[in-house]
Structure formats: C-alpha cells, structure tokens
Amino acid sequence: MTGRVIGVEGGVYTLMLEDGRRVEASLRGRLKQESRGDSKIVIGDCVKVEETDGSATVQARLPRQTTMVRRGVAGRSAKVLAANLDRVFVVMAIEPTPRTELIDRFLVVAEANGIPPVILLNKMDLPGAADVALSLSSRYESVGYVVLCVSAKADIGIDRLRALLCEGISAFMGPSGAGKSTLLNKVEPGFKLRTGELSRKSRSGRHTTVSSSLLSLSCGGVVADTPGFSDVGLWGMDPADLDWCFPEMRGLRNRCHFRGCAHLMDPGCAVRQAAEEGHVAPERYESYKVLRAEAVGERSR
Ligand SMILES: Nc1nc2c(ncn2[C@@H]2O[C@H](COP(=O)(O)OP(=O)(O)OP(=O)(O)O)[C@@H](O)[C@H]2O)c(=O)[nH]1
Ligand SMILES: [Mg+2]
Ligand SMILES: [Zn+2]
Secondary structure (H helix, E strand, O other), X not given: OEEEEEEEEOOEEXXXXXXXXXXXXXXXXXXXXXXXXXXXXXXXXXXXXXXXXXXXXXXXXXXXXXXXXXXXXXXXXXXXXXXXXXXEEEEEEOOOOOOHHHHHHHHHHHHHOOOOEEEEEEOOOOOOHHHHHHHHHHHHHHHOOEEEEOEOOOXXXXXXXXXXXXXXXXXXXXXXXXXXXXXXXXXXXXXXXOOHHHHHOOOOOOOOOOOOEEEEOOOOOEEEEOXXXXXXXXXXXXXXXXXXXXXXXXXXXXXXXXXXXXXXXXXXXXXXXXXXXXXXXXXXXXXXXXXXXXXXXXXXX
C-alpha cells in the first residue's frame, strides 16, 4: 500500500492511504536512522506502508518530484520543508501595500526549488485595492506569472482559487496576517483553521498558524497551510544562480559581455540595460540587486 504523508508530529506520521483511509504510522527501524537531513520524511512525501494488527509502519520513501528546501546556512544542515509540491501560492494582502522585494523573495525561493509560484493578492475588498492590484498584476503577468486577485471577506475570486487548488499539491506561503488560513477556510469551510481574530488576543505568539500540515480538499487537491514568514532569507543560495530565478532575466544572461556577469556595474550587461530601457521592471531589478548582495554576504560569513 502507498500513502501520502499529510502530517508529522513527534515521530507520528499521519498518512492518507491510496484507498482513502487516514492512518497514523511510525517509521520502520532502519528508516528512522536514515530519516535525517534532507532525507527526512516530510509532508507531501509518498511512502510505502505495511499494516499489521491494526498498526501501520512506513517501510520506505518513494522518489520525490520536487522539494521545498531550506538550504544549510552557516553550518546548519539543509531542511526539506515539503515534498512533491506542484505549486506555491505567494499570498500577500493588498493592504498594507506589499513590498515588491518581499514578493520577489518568495518567488525566488519557489523558483530556486523548481516549483511554479502563483501570486495571490488577498483583501481586494479594501479601499484602493484595485489600483495596487492593477500595477502589481501587470508587472508580474508580464514576467509570466499567474496573478489571482481575491478577497476572502467579499468572496471575490474564490472559485478560481479553488479550481487551482483542486489539482495536485499546493502550499500557501506569505507573511503572517495575509489571510492564508482565512482563504483556505473560504475555499473549504470544513477546514475550520484558526485565523487572526480568534487567537490574536489569547495567544502570545504573533503567528496564528504554528505548524504546517497538508489538508485535503473535497475536490481532491491537497494544500499546505504554513505559518507566515514575515521575511524569508535566501537559504544559502549561490549568488550565481540568482539571475535564473528571475524568469525575465533568463534569456538575457547569455547576452551580457562577460560570462558569469553579476548584472551590477559590469560593462556590457544586458540585464542592466534591459532594466534601464524598461524591458525588465526597475523594481524587479532592484530586488535582484538587494537579493544578490544578501546572497554574497551569506557566502562570506
Ligand atoms: N478585509 C479583509 N480581511 C481579511 C481577508 N482575509 C483575511 N482577512 C483578515 O486578516 C487577518 C489575518 O488572517 P489569517 O487568515 O489568520 O492570516 P494568516 O496569513 O493565516 O496568518 P498566519 O497564520 O499568522 O501566518 C484576520 O483578521 C482576517 O479576518 C479579506 O479578504 N479581507
Ligand atoms: Mg494562518
Ligand atoms: Zn549582466
């Protein structure tokens, strides 16, 4: 029997089996030893399961299609956050106006892991949302990203969001308070996820959602709600790989005068020229420069 890991807590693996049953399992002895670093079994993993006398044991992990990895920085080992994601939703509230650089950080992390991102702009019910949404959508659509403008409160765009979520495995990422859990409750009222208003008073932490787990939609899709990151680092990325994580720069990097061009002050840089001429959005080029400096800084530490 095979199953999908939908939750991990204290050595207990919650699995959704191929026949639709949900069981709790432990790892086979040898697997326990092997399950560390980036071979640790995480949500999204497909596993082989054996059931005896009503207890289930994970025998093996099946190969992964994709991984969302937090790479090792400053001596720490790599950490796989989720496996087999088909897409990542970068969820941003339209108000306060999202910083481009923060959106670009999330996009770069998804791109670096080879997982297609979808931009989800929430809280479209707020005054002034239309203008902000228009400028952000046109910027990111021209890069080739799908941008969905939604409101959990006013029920805008929820059907389109649900249609995307019904296919494969998705994850929600984005700052705390963007409305990730509220949106998921709207898409699937049965989720009953804890959201901002209910807990902000009673809980000491800033984050409402505290751990990631996979939720199954009645239409068949699976989605991970994650705790909000207020900021996200580059997790040890090689600075030379950064340009590849900006799709609009991929076709330009080979036209720079120097191989391995950093696209900063380098003479004959096709990327900088494209930004000056407006073919690459100046805001995106700014993000590239900030992230590049950060990636270089992390390396030298
Ligand atoms: N005006 C408006 N408020 C919304 C909308 N969606 C969510 N909110 C509010 O935003 C706040 C935060 O919502 P959550 O769903 O808890 O946010 P989250 O992204 O899950 O936050 P973390 O779990 O901390 O990462 C709550 O007060 C929601 O009521 C919306 O479409 N419009
Ligand atoms: Mg939440
Ligand atoms: Zn260049």
